[in-house]
Amino acid sequence: MPAVKRYWDDVKEGEALPEMRVEGLTRTDFVRYAGASGDFNPIHHDQTFAEASGNPTVFAMGMLNAGILSRVVTRFVGRPAVRRYRVRFATRAWPGDDVISTGKVTRKFEEDGEARIEGELHAVNQKGETLISGSFVAALPRRP
């Protein structure tokens, strides 16, 4: 895979970031993220605890969904370009749910001596319900 080479000059306000789709989250995904992140809140992997908390079953960590959503940004600008990443959690993702991530460039501007773009982000499930709404700022090189 070639590295992202995207120039600030070529990005347009309103431009859509390519959609990314993760289909059918599994309990194993939650456990793998628990191990990777250290988030062992049992509500995400322990059925008994989840039921005692009034839930039908375990559900995804918000930060797992946020990590999945972050790929939309890094695929578009490259990881080193990211200056800010912000997420607000709405509804929860359950086993079997899809995570469909989209984004859009909303603004081009200069800040701290860099040419930057700002954009909005959304992760929804297969029913179109919002899992996360978010935003990002990234710095891009100018066309030489």
Added chain:
Amino acid sequence: MHVERGKIREFARAIKDDDPLYFDEEYAKREAGGIMPPITFLQTMTHWDDGGGRVRPPMDLKRALHGEQEFELLRPIHAGDVLTARMRVADIYEKPGKRGGTMTFVVLDTEFTNQRGERVARARQVGIETGQVVKD
């Protein structure tokens, strides 16, 4: 917190990200000066304790929700860096819940510095403790 290459790989896999920047040392060196962690990797710090202790907000896990999360990335972070995090409770406030009860909001701010004393990132987390167990 040691930013470990193996932990970066494990984390990238967990968020289903196959960017070679997280896996391929040669590629990463060429493109970014070395392997970098995914953006949200810094969150793992919240769950780590190197023995120096960490802030543990007194929240009931059965009623706790992650409301918002923000990362500001000020300087590059690479595998091999040693980060120090300073977390503080920035704010605690209450709001009436939509379905009765009181919701308590806890705002945690974290500053990350590297082994050279440079500030590399800031994080802000908003946690919510609901008045009763969470139902969508």
